[in-house]
Amino acid sequence: MYDNPYPLNQPSTENGACRPHPSAYPQMDYQAISPESTGLHNSGQQRSFYRVGRPPKPCKANLIRQILHQAYRLVADSNGVYFLVPNCGGPVLMLEAEMIAPIIKHIAASTNNRDVSDQNVRDALEIIRGDYSDFSTIGNGRTWLDNYDNRYIALNGKVMMLPPKQENMIQPELAYPYWHPANSRPFHTMYIQGHSAMDLSGVRIIESYVPIPKDRDLLIYTFMVLCLMPERQQLVLELTGELKSGMAQLQDIIKRIVDPVIKENAIRDTPTKVRDVDQKAWRHHVLNLEYVEDGLSSAVQRRMFELLCKSRLEWKAIGCHEITSSLAVRRAFLLSSLEPVITQPELVELTLSLEMPSPSTDKTGKASSQCHTQESLPSEDQSRVFNAMLGLLGKAHANIDQVLLDRRVPEGWHDLCRIGMIVADTLTGRAEAFWAQYEAYRNERLCEMTEEEPIAKAVVEYLRINGITEAIENPAGVWLAILTEYRPTWVSDSQWPREARGLGAAFKRAAPLLDAQGITCYSNGKRGSKRHWVIGPIGLAMQHF
Incomplete structure (x- = not known):
């Protein structure tokens, strides 16, 4: 194999500058050499020498190295991940063949008119990993x-x-x-003149193309801004409803605004393994799962939760068990389904679940809507929405750390609520407009979740019917006898605790739901062999903090 004497970014021994590419050297015109001049005629091994017009052609792996040397420099970040940084600015290439092979093939074809294979690219990148690299923050x-x-x-x-x-x-x-994730398409916006150029309310153009869940528009716009702030705690936006309710159209619009991609805008093959989620996370900033029919496995939901809260994405090349690159990332999720499919408790706590309005019908029974019929925004309207979104992002970026929450919100929702106050103040002139939508949503959601948790429902009914105003402490067995009287009629014997130990486990599950409704529920330790639980309204002074 031809050994390239000019490795990528190899500094010279004189001044540390990168060696020039071989093409920078003048081509040598080799003259014919006679056997007599070499003394080989006496060895009995006569050799023919021919006139050579250029140096030997390098193998394709070294050709790729030479091409990349002209346009990129090799750097490594603090995690030891290698990147190729373009000399003229722009997105960097991670040194993983499966990610960047199409780009390198295109460069080779356009600059040297040469076709190279995936194996050629892998060989070249493997050699480049051993070259000298600078340090850089990416x-x-x-x-x-x-x-x-x-x-x-x-x-x-x-x-x-x-x-x-x-x-x-x-x-x-x-x-x-x-x-950027491998599938990303750059943000692009048209230049817009006139009074609408800086109109931040232009984000509401979305409502003329797709129905928005009633009185939940500020929550959706806030989620979109949050997606553009990946250093903040991310959430899942779960849309539920009928197929003709406009879920797919709303998903498509949100995705194209906050995370435009080259292909696969909607992920229709529901991930079934952690590996599937990770593969999508390498290709998307916002994972858009369209119409999840069969639910999500517990392993997938746990991985989604980890990615919302920042987790490592580890790259393993095909057929290789070694981790060659890893990034610490956050990923937002957008999904739709007929019914709610997020069931893992930790993930439920970080899910904004909204029901789409049912499609209205006219007197003939046909679906009618005041919205446009296009599935996507036309380019000009999309630019208006995106420009408005950039304006909202600027306001959130400038002011989020100065916004103080004056009420109690669940862990993981602080960033959304701060951004929501800024968005509402910008679009309506009142930050309180966000709280009106948020609290209405939370109360509705808590009622739905409480209905599904028998013990939580029984506690709420017991406190309401008896007008309890202070917390009460009882052994678990006493609580079981009290709450059995308020057991929901739809609960079967198998769903209701049979003994005090089972009630304790149910209290632990119900505690977050009750806490969100201003009801304390915690264990106060054992008295002898009996565990005591304290249940009752949280003091008024603690309900907002």
Whole structure:
């Protein structure tokens, strides 16, 4: 194999500068050499020498190295992940053949008119891993923050920046290297003139194309802004309803605004394994699962929860068990189904579950709607929505750390609520408009969840009917006798605890639901052989904090 004497980014021994590409050297015109001049005529092994017009052609792996050397430099981040950073700015390439082989093939074909195989690419990248690399911090995601809280976003082929506590974007002097999921298509927006160019209420254009769940519009717009702030706690947006309710259209619009992709905008093959979720997370910033029919396995739901809260994505090449790259990421999820499919308790706590309005019908029984019939926004309206979303993102970026929550919200919802107050104040002039929608949603959701938890339902009924205003402490056995009188009629014997030990486990499951409704439920230790539980309304002073 031809050994390239100019490895990628190998500094010279004189001044540390990168060696020039071999093409920078003048081509040598080798003259014919006679056997007599070499003394080989006496050895009995006569050899023919021919005039050579250029150096030997390198193998394809080294050809790829030479091509990449001209346009990229090799760097490694703090986690030891290798990237190829373009010399002229733009998205970086992670040094994983399965991710970047199509890009490298295109470069080889367009610059040298050569076809290279996947194996050629793998060989080249394996060699490049051993070359000298610089250290660099690489941005990760659709938008990202640097160490100084500057927010960057790749927009219209340029990287734009929101300085700390500022709402307006500027173009930074220095290009910032960044990596996007492999399937990402760059954000693009049309230049719009006139009064509507900076109209942040333009986000409401969505409502003219697809029905929005009643009195839940601010929650949806807030979720969209949250998706563009991946350093914050992410959530699942679960849409339920009939097939003709517009779920797919709303999913499509949200996805195209917050995470435009090259292909597979909607994931129709429901993930069944953790590996499936990870493969999609490498290709998407927001995973859009369309019409989940058969539910989600507990393993998949646990992985979704981990990715919402920041987790490591580990890359293993096909047929290899070694982890060669890993990233710490957050991923938001958007899914639709006929009925709620999120069942894992931790994930339920981080799910915004909204029911789509049923399609209205006219006198002939046909579905009627005031919305447009297009499945996607036309390019101009999509640009108006996206520009409005960028404006809301700027306001959230500048003000989120100054927003104080004056009431009690569940763990994991603080970021959404802070952004929601900013969005509501911008669109309606009243931050309280967000709280009206949020609290109505939470109460509705808690009622639904309480109905599915027999002990929680019995506790609520016991406190309501008896007008209990202070917390009460009783042994578990006494509570079992009390609450059995308030057992819901739909509960079978197998769903109701038979002894005090089983009641304790049910109390632990019900405690988060009750806590969200202002009811305390906790164990106060044992008295002899009996465990005591304290149940009752939380003091008024503690209900908002």
